[in-house]
Amino acid sequence: MTTRKKDLRAYLKDHLLVGDGAMATQLHGVGVPVGVSFEELCLSNPRLVHEVHTSYYQAGARFLETNTYSANRDALSRYGLEHKVARINRLAVAIAREAAQDDAYVAGSIGSILAGRVKKKVLDEYRDQYEEQAIALLHAGVDGLILETFVDLEELLLAIEVIRPLTDVPVIAQLATLEVGRTRDGYALTDAFSELKAAGADVIGLNCRLGPAELLRSFENTMIPEDALLSVFPNAGRLGMTDGEYAFKSSPEYFGQSALRLREQGVRLIGGCCGTTPAHVKAIADALESLEPQARVNPTIVAGDRPSITVQNTREREKPSIVERVKTATTIIVEFDPPRDLDADQFLHGCCELHKAGADAITLADNSLATVRMSNMALGALMKSRHGIDPLLHIACRDRNLIGQQSHLMGLHALGIDQILVITGDPSRFGDLPGASSVFDVTSFDLIRMVKQLNEGVSFSGRPLKQKAQFIVGAAFNPNVRNMDAAVARLEKKVEAGADYIMTQPVYDAESIRNVYEATKHIGIPVFIGIMPLTSSRNAEFLHNEVPGIKLSTEALERMKKVQGEAARQEGIAIAKELVDTAVRYFNGIYLITPFNYYEMAAELIQYTRQQSSLVRMAQT
Structure with a gap:
């Protein structure tokens, strides 16, 4: 007793x-x-x-x-x-x-x-x-x-x-x-x-x-x-x-x-x-009952018995990552949205055109605005296997719990897709299936840390993995805010969590580009400045007034009001080119966002960006 x-x-x-x-x-x-x-x-x-x-x-x-x-x-x-x-x-x-x-x-x-x-x-x-x-x-x-x-x-x-x-x-x-x-x-x-x-x-x-x-x-x-x-x-x-x-x-x-x-x-x-x-x-x-304790006898452990979290990479990267490229040359990422139906052929054709125009990577959103689109993982695999195009996939915290997130990332690793952008994701109730649940098991900060943990050869649960992942992890930055200092402080936390590069929301005036440069030049990782051409006055007003994270300049709004039809698209490209002129003087990373899958507009901007960046580099030397 x-x-x-x-x-x-x-x-x-x-x-x-x-x-x-x-x-x-x-x-x-x-x-x-x-x-x-x-x-x-x-x-x-x-x-x-x-x-x-x-x-x-x-x-x-x-x-x-x-x-x-x-x-x-x-x-x-x-x-x-x-x-x-x-x-x-x-x-x-x-x-x-x-x-x-x-x-x-x-x-x-x-x-x-x-x-x-x-x-x-x-x-x-x-x-x-x-x-x-x-x-x-x-x-x-x-x-x-x-x-x-x-x-x-x-x-x-x-x-x-x-x-x-x-x-x-x-x-x-x-x-x-x-x-x-x-x-x-x-x-x-x-x-x-x-x-x-x-x-x-x-x-x-x-x-x-x-x-x-x-x-x-x-x-x-x-x-x-x-x-x-x-x-x-x-x-x-x-x-x-x-x-x-x-x-x-x-x-x-x-x-x-x-x-x-x-x-x-x-x-x-x-x-x-x-x-x-x-x-x-x-x-x-x-x-x-009535038993006495037994003395502990430790197992005989020989070298190699205990699992180690220090493992070797077993797969070489096929091409330099965007982070490696941007250190020495202007690097262009182009966003091209997955289709909202079951036909992938037109999408893949557009990807090929953007690739031929000179895109270094094509980035695919993860059901942006909580609207259902074809899996960016499946499309990324097709882009890579069929056409040799580097995909850069967005990963939202909204749609997958931690089990699904790690499974998804492990699948990307198996496919050799290792360039990703971690985002929070828009709430499900504002999408085309408002009855869907928003998971949000983790924040974007948490998910960035956990992806980097996979790079160390450790699963989300702490289990040692036989391989290290090789993910290049991007984070989003919205400069279209009233309090830039607070936005930069949030960005610094993402960098602290392990972000390798930054992609910004689109900006629409030269002053904003300069402001982003001044606000972020201390963070020590590449920043890809976002530029998205406008297609019409209605498109400009919608983006400015209804889409989170986007704010147009008064000048851009007024210019788009004066044109219609094809002329409006040309004006949108003209505005975007003027922004490129400023952007290439401050940033090696350019992030072009394709509107309504008009890949011809993005292709023209890719070629123009290459031309202007070459002129800037020549002038600097």
Whole structure:
């Protein structure tokens, strides 16, 4: 029988300890709906929380976690409860302590604030929140703190750095891996566990995300620091659909068998996470009854056994990228929109004409203005394979979740398409399918970072890849704003995230071109200045008044009002040529946008840009 008078660290050196199971699973099972704060129940329905603790205690758990996993300021603010952090945490300890009676440990649960989301803030901003929650739990008299479900080692190390100086009670640090053996931020568990122990964690382990078999495999293939105490709280297998409802598959009997295997790996503290119930905990307790812990024996790892995130490129780039070209010569990117129907032949013909006119790359939007068009990935593959034309594909954050985004990028890599432009994307409700969902799992900043992670040979989930991608990543810049300083600050963040080049929205006067140059000349990566010829007065008024990110000069609007028909197109080309005259004096990168797929207009501007840039270079030499 456990006695709380003995320090948890000392107890685990000589004993096995059974932990509890999932709190949320039990609360949901008795009717608490998803979408509410389970932690708030410590205030509004403490008896219900007490009953869950008691059910686990009666099943054999002698290590109970407080109902405070998300009782931090960030999570509670979603329910207007951010001012009740201390109160909820203190009450949660009292509820668990009453259920624990005199022979079970009570550990204060502190969950990841990032909670599996894409990192959008500087992690250092979480310091105060970890301190606030930890102090409340410590003052309430917990026997230890359990930091759990951290998918990123860096966040868990930050939490330990904040909490360790506050107390000498045991600190349990548990990672939640998305892939067997590696954290989302790319650390092998061998390295992660070593850093956690060095940072001051008393017990190190794994919980959540994966079931017993995968967590067992993680321990089997990891070097554990000498004398480290180990914990594990697996999910009840993988979440799946059964009889029309989501459910976890692992049975209590299987959990009992798994507990024995985990004991063989030297694990001392064994409980359950998502999907586990008192029946699972009873199976663990029954399996481990009267057994002593086993000493940890690390696997024999020889050179090459451990996966490395440092891999070699296995494919040479066929041609210099636009970033390489623009360093020494004027480089022209031409945008040509994919068709809105099923006929690709006319589009490919236009691409060939633009290529013959001298375009260095043809860029294809990703359902611009949220209007459905043919897949730019499919068209890019046809351009490259049939005609040897370099595609540059836009990738919007709007249409794909993170699973789809990584799959899409992996497909582009397989096709040898590695020049992309990452954009946010226009909201779906303003497109031609207004009932469609806008995904926006990540911002353009986040996606740029994640693409560059693929270039390091690491997947979005932290899994090492056998090859490095070679993506050249562009970012968009809108200079047609009132506050240029704010726009440039946003652009600088994209550069910091890893952008290799910039493409601007179209500008319509020489002064704007000069302003863009002055505002961006310090950023250190190529800028492709956007120029789009006008086709009519109505087109000019539409762009100026209705299309986000575009603003025409008064002069351009007045000039287009005076002409019609073919004369209007010629005037639009004339205005664009005047802009080219200025642009080539300031920029090596020119981004021509084809209006209404009138590729003849763009082809004429390509040839004119080549001519004018040559004259400027000759004059400079």
